Amino acid sequence: MNHQRRSGLKVMAGLIGMVRPLLGFMALAIILGCAGNLMATFITVLGGYGLLTAAGFYDGNLGQIILVIIVFAVVRGFLRYGEQASNHFIAFKLLARIRHKVFAALRRLAPAKLDGSDKGNLIAILTSDIELLEVFYAHTISPIAIGVITSAVMIAFMACLHPAAAVLAAVFYVITGLVIPVVNSRLGGADGVKYRDLFGRLNTVVLDNLYGLDEILQYGGQKERMGHMNEKSESLEKISLRLKKRENTQKIATDWVILAAGILQAAVCAAFVMSGQMEGADGVIAVIAMMSSFGPVAALSSLSNNLTQTLAAGKRVLSLLEESPQVQEVVGGAAPGNGAIHCDHVSFAYRTAGEKDKKGEKVKTGEKPKIVLEDFCHDFAPGMIHGILGKSGCGKSTLLKLMMRFYETDSGTISYGGEDVNRITTSNLRRHVAYVTQEIFLFHDTIENNIKVAKLSASREEVIAAAKKASIHDFIQSLPGGYETKLSELGDSISGGERQRIGIARAFLHNSPVIFLDEPTSNIDSLNEGMILKSLNEEKEDKTIILVSHRASTMGIAKNVVRM
Numbered sequence: 406m407n408h409q410r411r412s413g414l415k416v417m418a419g420l421i422g423m424v425r426p427l428l429g430f431m432a433l434a435i436i437l438g439c440a441g442n443l444m445a446t447f448i449t450v451l452g453g454y455g456l457l458t459a460a461g462f463y464d465g466n467l468g469q470i471i472l473v474i475i476v477f478a479v480v481r482g483f484l485r486y487g488e489q490a491s492n493h494f495i496a497f498k499l500l501a502r503i504r505h506k507v508f509a510a511l512r513r514l515a516p517a518k519l520d521g522s523d524k525g526n527l528i529a530i531l532t533s534d535i536e537l538l539e540v541f542y543a544h545t546i547s548p549i550a551i552g553v554i555t556s557a558v559m560i561a562f563m564a565c566l567h568p569a570a571a572v573l574a575a576v577f578y579v580i581t582g583l584v585i586p587v588v589n590s591r592l593g594g595a596d597g598v599k600y601r602d603l604f605g606r607l608n609t610v611v612l613d614n615l616y617g618l619d620e621i622l623q624y625g626g627q628k629e630r631m632g633h634m635n636e637k638s639e640s641l642e643k644i645s646l647r648l649k650k651r652e653n654t655q656k657i658a659t660d661w662v663i664l665a666a667g668i669l670q671a672a673v674c675a676a677f678v679m680s681g682q683m684e685g686a687d688g689v690i691a692v693i694a695m696m697s698s699f700g701p702v703a704a705l706s707s708l709s710n711n712l713t714q715t716l717a718a719g720k721r722v723l724s725l726l727e728e729s730p731q732v733q734e735v736v737g738g739a740a741p742g743n744g745a746i747h748c749d750h751v752s753f754a755y756r757t758a759g760e761k762d763k764k765g766e767k768v769k770t771g772e773k774p775k776i777v778l779e780d781f782c783h784d785f786a787p788g789m790i791h792g793i794l795g796k797s798g799c800g801k802s803t804l805l806k807l808m809m810r811f812y813e814t815d816s817g818t819i820s821y822g823g824e825d826v827n828r829i830t831t832s833n834l835r836r837h838v839a840y841v842t843q844e845i846f847l848f849h850d851t852i853e854n855n856i857k858v859a860k861l862s863a864s865r866e867e868v869i870a871a872a873k874k875a876s877i878h879d880f881i882q883s884l885p886g887g888y889e890t891k892l893s894e895l896g897d898s899i900s901g902g903e904r905q906r907i908g909i910a911r912a913f914l915h916n917s918p919v920i921f922l923d924e925p926t927s928n929i930d931s932l933n934e935g936m937i938l939k940s941l942n943e944e945k946e947d948k949t950i951i952l953v954s955h956r957a958s959t960m961g962i963a964k965n966v967v968r969m
């Protein structure tokens with residue numbers, strides 16, 4: 406996948422842009438957060454006023470001060486609840502929206518851009534990266550605004566006591582809430598990005614090891630595979646340790662700065678009190694106000710520990726959302742003419758690293774130029790079964806993928822009944838063609854639903870008819886739950902041939918004018934093969950059937966065989 410370079414600020418802007426529809430809730434969170442934090446600070450400040458009033462330095466009403474403190478303490482709880490509720494409402498609404506967008510992006514990018522992309526990394530983006538954005542939406546945007554607003558109010562309050570106290574507070578708020586987090590982010594930024602990338606790659610290794618467990622055991626690769634996984638885990642741990650150390654340093658630095666702020670404020674106020682430029686009681690209040698007002702800016706300071714990782718996650722999510730597909734979906738285009746497929750001087754190569762696609766974007770697939778088809782011409786007429794022969798790797802599957810428009814030809818055209826495939830509405834094309842690939846994917850669902858993938862509205866009778874044509878009906882009937890049997894109940898016991906026959910049943914159920922079958926019988930015994938071929942023969946009258954197979958018995962049914 407193409408992860409573009411973009412600065413932290415750009416990522417932030419991109420993420421903040423998504424909040425637009427929920428600005429009202431964000432404003433509410435900020436108002437509640439400011440009020441709550443100011444009340445928390447003023448509970449301590451009013452405590453100071455109360456003590457000084459009791460000691461006779463102020464002529465206030467002690468009872469009223471205590472009452473206000475109690476009211477602030479109670480209301481502060483509700484305000485905090487309201488702030489958190491609003492922030493989390495925004496966060497989870499946005500996470501749902503982002504997940505929706507990411508799935509839409511994957512639909513756009515599939516299949517060309519996802520071919521060969523590491524799935525573990527995609528899973529990391531879909532799960533933990535998106536999840537991490539919760540930190541950004543619930544604990545980053547509003548705290549920044551709250552930190553700025555509450556600091557401004559406290560500076561104004563201290564200016565009423567003495568301008569110097571206000572200047573000192575301003576300087577220390579900036580150090581705590583801006584300088585420390587920016588420096589911390591700069592120092593830890595690269596590690597945050599590395600951590601997220603490595604986490605994605607570790608996911609890929611774990612997935613590979615899980616899917617390839619049989620091969621690993623068979624060829625005794627446990628030690629080497631384990632070593633590879635350990636290597637990745639150790640690198641991840643090293644980065645995590647560095648990030649933790651940096652977090653501790655940030656916490657210590659913040660505590661020191663807050664302590665220094667209090668001491669300096671005390672020293673400055675003492676000097677002004679002694680020189681008669683400030684009342685003694687005001688000096689005490691200024692110091693109390695200074696010490697108790699760092700909550701929101703200290704929160705900003707510690708935010709920087711997560712921010713690098715959050716922004717790294719945001720960057721990966723945004724890059725995926727903005728990735729342009731290799732093949733654009735056609736909406737509102739033409740309908741396929743009929744089942745007559747005409748390939749006219751078709752050439753195609755899988756793109757190589759650093760090469761540009763039609764949109765001028767760099768693509769990374771393969772290492773050397775891989776010219777697969779050159780000047781290929783052929784007509785596939787309807788009403789018969791066509792065969793494609795050729796040695797392994799010569800481009801038979803690629804030709805089918807080009808006819809499905811999973812990829813676009815580099816030159817030449819493919820047309821259906823005279824209509825260029827590039828102009829046919831993609832959803833129409835998918836309905837027009839049933840494609841049985843070499844790897845049949847089965848979902849964790851019932852056998853019936855697995856066949857109905859090809860036609861969701863199909864009745865049980867239609868499913869049974871398709872299963873009979875694919876010679877899988879008897880097998881399904883023999884299962885304890887029949888068509889309702891869940892694949893998970895069968896464990897991994899479904900054989901390669903049964904899997905293929907389910908794939909073929911899907912094609913029969915789809916009942917489209919064109920059927921592509923890529924090695925459909927490679928795992929099927931001759932008895933079942935014979936029955937499937939018989940069904941295909943019966944279907945061929947009103948269809949264009951294209952068959953790719955190395956098996957002579959299967960190819961025997963094709964009337965028109967093209968050699969590649």
Ligand SMILES: Nc1ncnc2c1ncn2[C@@H]1O[C@H](COP(=O)(O)OP(=O)(O)OP(=O)(O)O)[C@@H](O)[C@H]1O
Binds near residue numbers: 755775795798802803
């Ligand atoms: N996504 C891809 N990126 C780069 N190269 C690819 C890609 N898919 C296939 N190829 C390469 O293109 C060539 C043609 O592949 P294709 O699958 O079309 O061959 P095939 O004739 O169907 O082979 P087989 O009979 O073994 O199934 C092969 O060399 C293959 O390695």
